[in-house]
Amino acid sequence: MSAVVVENLVKVFNGVTVLRGVSFRVDRGERVGYLGPNGAGKTTTIRILLGLIKPTSGRVEVLGHDIVKDPRGVRGRLGYVRQGHSFELGLTVEQSLELYGYLWGLDRAEARRRARELLELFGLESVRKLYVSQLSLGTRRLVQVIRELLHDPEVLFLDEPTTGLDPVARRKVIDYIAEWSRRRSATVFLSTHIPQDIERLCSRIILIHRGRIRADMDVEKFREAFGGLTKVVAKLAKDPGPGFAKRVREEVGNSIRVLRVSGPRVEVFAKRRDVARVVECIAIEARRQGIELRDLRIEEPTLEDALVRAYLGEGDEAAEVG
Numbered sequence: 001m002s003a004v005v006v007e008n009l010v011k012v013f014n015g016v017t018v019l020r021g022v023s024f025r026v027d028r029g030e031r032v033g034y035l036g037p038n039g040a041g042k043t044t045t046i047r048i049l050l051g052l053i054k055p056t057s058g059r060v061e062v063l064g065h066d067i068v069k070d071p072r073g074v075r076g077r078l079g080y081v082r083q084g085h086s087f088e089l090g091l092t093v094e095q096s097l098e099l100y101g102y103l104w105g106l107d108r109a110e111a112r113r114r115a116r117e118l119l120e121l122f123g124l125e126s127v128r129k130l131y132v133s134q135l136s137l138g139t140r141r142l143v144q145v146i147r148e149l150l151h152d153p154e155v156l157f158l159d160e161p162t163t164g165l166d167p168v169a170r171r172k173v174i175d176y177i178a179e180w181s182r183r184r185s186a187t188v189f190l191s192t193h194i195p196q197d198i199e200r201l202c203s204r205i206i207l208i209h210r211g212r213i214r215a216d217m218d219v220e221k222f223r224e225a226f227g228g229l230t231k232v233v234a235k236l237a238k239d240p241g242p243g244f245a246k247r248v249r250e251e252v253g254n255s256i257r258v259l260r261v262s263g264p265r266v267e268v269f270a271k272r273r274d275v276a277r278v279v280e281c282i283a284i285e286a287r288r289q290g291i292e293l294r295d296l297r298i299e300e301p302t303l304e305d306a307l308v309r310a311y312l313g314e315g316d317e318a319a320e321v322g
Ligand SMILES: Nc1ncnc2c1ncn2[C@@H]1O[C@H](COP(=O)(O)OP(=O)(O)O)[C@@H](O)[C@H]1O
Pocket: 013, 014, 018, 036, 037, 038, 039, 040, 041, 042, 043, 044, 045
């Protein structure tokens, strides 16, 4: 059964269409990254999925439940870590968690037991008695995540949970969520701009751009499809002279997008499927000229490269994977 089903979702705010027919499905136990430039409609989508706002039109099911007809029906089985949410600074961590346990309908003993269990899982036993105001931003964010896990949700929605955190805190937040979701086989729907968050937590990317789904695929496939060209860098023992570039280009064909020779350094940008041929041609041409090939490096596009290109609306034509 699907955890989330969205079909033809449309949202209009004061005459401005923010979501223009969005459709996707998320399976139970899947961990999905929901990406898109600022203003793309990520928070709006998440708030609709949680039944906090009504869509203008479209079908929305969460855990098999019609959210448009009955927005509150499954709220108790969902967790939601809000974007840039404020904290109860005047409470201790333990008090804050017990308060949330109460809001989730747990009795006091149960809330306390769950809070301790999760603080332990997140490596936070030592801050139990501290005031939230005394915690670093990263630890506060962890406490905020724990609050949304007290009732053991089946689907956890996270809206840019690592924005503003240092890399160590960011990694901690993401890794603990990954650990929790693996243990519980829970579904995670994560909105973020941070490529490392996706790489550590998600297996799939859904990318929204100008209110439409622009990509929905495996993380690895996305990187290949949107990342652009692969760079091959060769270092020769000496400058191969002006004819080198021309001959490599003749050998490989016109698929090479950029070929730069500056001194003994040769750089080629090529489609992934042509990389082996490029390497071969550089080696052959260097040997023909009697120049030693000293170093060779292949730089695949990163996930960040792919995100930038997808956010800018650049296509996946450069990759032609497969
Ligand atoms: N309550 C609202 N009233 C009017 N416009 C809104 C409201 N909420 C969001 N928007 C607009 O909808 C668009 C998408 O916003 P949002 O879903 O917050 O984007 P994202 O989370 O992807 O950055 C933005 O242009 C935003 O200004």
